[in-house]
Amino acid sequence: MSVAISIENVSKAYQLGVFNTGSFSNDISRWWALKRGKEDPFLKIGEENDRTKKGSSNVVWSLRDISAQVEQGDSVGIIGRNGAGKSTLLKILSQVTHPTTGHIKIKGKVASLLEVGTGFHPELTGRENVFLNGAILGMRHQEIKKKFDEIVDFSGVERYIDTPVKRYSSGMFVRLAFAVAAHLESDILIVDEVLAVGDADFQKKCIGKMNQLGHTGGRTIIFVSHHMPTIKALCKKTIFLEKGKVHSFGETGDTISTYLSAYSLAKTGDGYIPKGISLHGSGEVRFTRFLPYKDEQGCEDFFFGEKPTLLIEIEVFTDVSDASIGLHIINVLGDTITMAAPNENYKSISLEKGKYEFEVSLEEVLMPGEYSFNLTISKYNTGSDIDSVESVGTIRILRDSIDHDLDYPWATVHGYFKPRTSWKTKRI
Incomplete structure (x- = not known):
């Protein structure tokens, strides 16, 4: 089976702070802070994708040396905590942004559903946005027209299809956006956590559609979620990202087990819960x-x-x-x-x-x-x-x-x- 996506030593760095500010104003701010006994305001977060550390660099590496291959027709999940680099990796695969180092090779057309509203113009109607998205994917008007009724039926927004999408609820937005991405002709479908916005019935419908596309349509699926049962139901293989690096990549069941074990808090013999973890609730x-x-x-x-x-x-x-x-x-x-x-x-x-x-x-x-x-x-x-x-x-x-x-x-x-x-x- 041919390789649909090849990721080779991909890293992504982001510049911290505000661009194009004068060094003299920075020096004044730093001097005034130190004179008052305050921390240096320009002390930087560490280069690694670890929000608990500080360092001397003015960049943070969201991804570091990511390598993986996805075969055509595979369904691959991506899991990890918030800030692990999942969405950054999807943006690189969708060519929304480019890697700082390394490179990717993609075989075929890519349809992405990354964020609510991505690729939709708020002033255009649902109908107009369907044709706009199809054109972005390189489809001709007649090709989109053949799929149009199927898209609208799947989304369940037929009554509102000629209404500007800025008046849609987030759930309606996701319904139409997923229907467009799933039904228009693409070789690779990339979906971020946006399906969590929809109701349970629609989520089930989406998972069924993605299974159909992968198993019978030969479509390659890349899916990010925090919901392990959905990852298990949809994906044969899963990538576990931790602090911008690949912790493990393999069979979904094994990877999920590794993920859950890695974040178990009670690893010490005495079982005391670290005081530095995120606190929730009112705290009485x-x-x-x-x-x-x-x-x-x-x-x-x-x-x-x-x-x-x-x-x-x-x-x-x-x-x-x-x-x-x-x-x-x-x-x-x-x-x-x-x-x-x-x-x-x-x-x-x-x-x-x-x-x-x-x-x-x-x-x-x-x-x-x-x-x-x-x-x-x-x-x-x-x-x-x-x-x-x-x-x-x-x-x-x-x-x-x-x-x-x-x-x-x-x-x-x-x-x-x-x-x-x-x-x-x-x-x-």
Whole structure:
């Protein structure tokens, strides 16, 4: 199979600060700041794509030495945290911007859906924008006309097709933009996270269309998303970007597992949550520790049939009378498979100022596989967030049982829990 996209040692640097400002004014500002005991205002962020560091350079490398090959007809996902360089890579592939070093080779026409409104003129109607986008792709008027009814039908905006798109909602915008990109004749379809704007039914419709284009139409798909189930459903292979570099590139299931494990917070033996992580919510309560353990020691691996125990600690800074605490169990695809709470009916609890420890025993038998955990606490009556921590820890359920009499026997794992059932058998 021929190569549709070849990325060779691609790096992208961006200049920091304002261009064309005089050096004398910079010197005055720097002198005045230092005289007042303030930090140098022109101290630069580091050259790496790491927002937590400072350095001496006036550039930041959004991408660094990216290399990959995508074969014709492949569907490839791109995952990574915000700021990892995903959108920059898509802009380079779409030729919206050029790499600072390295080069790309693309075989065929490219249709891109990068941001809401990209490629659409707000003063033109939906109909006019369809023809405009087709012309940009190099299609003749008659070719676009043949596809027009199919595009409008898929988008569901027929009633508004002769209305200027500046009056469209963001959801309508995305519907029409995706319909145009998916139906007009291109060899490569590049889609950023914009589908998150649409409703669930339309997202499902889009995934189905992209699957159809990839499997039966021979279209090459490049898709960025933070939603792991969608990546898993659509993409055979996935690139995991971290701080502008390729962390891993391979089969989607393996790459997603690597991604989720890489961002698990509780990697140290004591399980204390780093204070430097991003804080969420109003902050009356903060999660301070999460530790899966057995035999009084931190542990990530459990035998099949074992009931893992989790230690959760919080610190309450202000009394909360209606706290709702949630422990979310996440599968390797990023789906929440269940949520647990301190009481069976998910009612609120009262917390006074101080520190608390929860010991949680997972009574249901988890099936073999890897699981991560999210922690949430909110106001029960209003639903407003107090604190939340994603991927706070991971555990692995092995196929082996403690005494090997109850090992998991099959190659395929069915579901996530071993249900509690009672069977009565009689011959009839």
